[in-house]
Amino acid sequence: MSDSALTTLVVDDDFRVASVHEGFVEKVPGFLVVGKAHTAADAIEMAQRLQPDLILLDIHLPDGDGLEVARILLDNPRPPMVLIISAAADIAAVRTAVQLGVVHYLVKPFGFAALAERLSAVRAAHAKLTDWPADAGQEEIDGFFELLRPMPSDPDMPDIEHLAPTLQLVYKTIGSGSAGLSASDIAAQVGISRATAQRYLTQLEHIGAVKLQLRYGQTGRPEHRYSIRRN
Structure with missing residues (x-):
């Protein structure tokens, strides 16, 4: 993997939608799609095997709940960043996503610009974490959360x-x-x-x-x- 690219796993139950999202991601500088998964089981297996930096994760999967997939993956010692992409906009889903620690939540349908804005924010935040100073204080923490705002x-x-x-x-x-x-x-x-x-x-x-x-x-x-x- 290139230091300049964040490896990304795209998870969506619809093969065509997953391909569209893959195309969107690869149009944004600094990202490389390393796999596509269409079920919860495949998402967990591929995430554990490929260790991507970022996962674009749908909630409604044929064999499980994407939020439960996020819970499993974010509990790992080296968790990926997770960006939820879903048609679900109910308060329960949003609250759970926030509690789990996802970095963004994007409601379908969305265009390229909306995803690109969030990916750029994720890349900036990832770079900040990679270069985190040993003497970090409140200013650095505030700056990190500011970076996540698209x-x-x-x-x-x-x-x-x-x-x-x-x-x-x-x-x-x-x-x-x-x-x-x-x-x-x-x-x-x-x-x-x-x-x-x-x-x-x-x-x-x-x-x-x-x-x-x-x-x-x-x-x-x-x-x-x-x-x-x-x-």
């Missing part, structure tokens, strides 16, 4: 002039770096914490104003660098 993306028309002043400053600072800047670079130049810089960078990426690039160094862990998106 933001609409419009790569063709980033409305830079209507952004908050600090966001504009971060955007302009990125534009001054020809080779791309890291969150630490931005923090130092703008005079904000690294966690705050990362939160602003994620917002700018979500609206299509900047693009994320991975630079590999000696340690093997890629460094996240941001540059202005020029269409």
Whole structure:
């Protein structure tokens, strides 16, 4: 697996819907579909065998409840992130999903943009967890939960002039770096914490104003660098 891609398992009882969701996922940078399951039993077996980073999980499966599948998988020592995709919108299903710790809940039918927004948020949150600082405090925790909030993306028309002043400053600072800047670079130049810089960078990426690039160094862990998106 590439460090830049989150492996994803798609679970839906309808073969055609699963294929559509697979196509959606693979259109979003940073994701790789490693399997499709159509039953609860297959979902559990494939999740345990493939160890995906993310599972897109339907609730209504022919041989069981997707929420029970989530309960089993999230109880593992190395649990995946779970994004529920279901036509069920009743309070019992939503409450159970929240209690289990799913990262998002998307009601069918939905379009590509709705899923892409949530996948981008999941990728940003996953990257934050991977690079979690040993001295993390409340600010880092707040930043993590902020990352899970999807933001609409419009790569063709980033409305830079209507952004908050600090966001504009971060955007302009990125534009001054020809080779791309890291969150630490931005923090130092703008005079904000690294966690705050990362939160602003994620917002700018979500609206299509900047693009994320991975630079590999000696340690093997890629460094996240941001540059202005020029269409």
